[in-house]
Amino acid sequence: MSEPADTAPRTDIVAVLSDGSKVKVRLPRMRACNEKDGKGKICAGHLKRWYFFGEAVKEKYGPDAEIYRCEHCRTLYLPNPGETPRSGTLAY
Numbered sequence: 001m002s003e004p005a006d007t008a009p010r011t012d013i014v015a016v017l018s019d020g021s022k023v024k025v026r027l028p029r030m031r032a033c034n035e036k037d038g039k040g041k042i043c044a045g046h047l048k049r050w051y052f053f054g055e056a057v058k059e060k061y062g063p064d065a066e067i068y069r070c071e072h073c074r075t076l077y078l079p080n081p082g083e084t085p086r087s088g089t090l091a092y
């Protein structure tokens with residue numbers, strides 16, 4: 001009853017990988033998952049840098065991709081393009 005209009009897209013998923021994983025893009029300084037479940041409840045799971053992704057991620061984003069994953073619902077997140085990558089492996 002709190003959402004007045006339902007015109008906005010329900011999802012900001014940018015890709016679905018070949019293994020079925022949903023991929024979204026983080027908002028600036030985003031630390032918690034904003035994926036909603038079937039009842040419209042926000043997941044709010046913690047986003048953690050994920051290094052152990054499999055072939056589905058590699059084939060789409062490359063073996064050195066900066067990927068975050070929600071600990072709760074396992075939605076994958078790409079870094080926000082406006083943010084400086086924290087990874088020190090490529091750029092100093």
Ligand SMILES: [Zn+2]
Nearest residue numbers: 033043070073
């Ligand atoms: Zn989540």
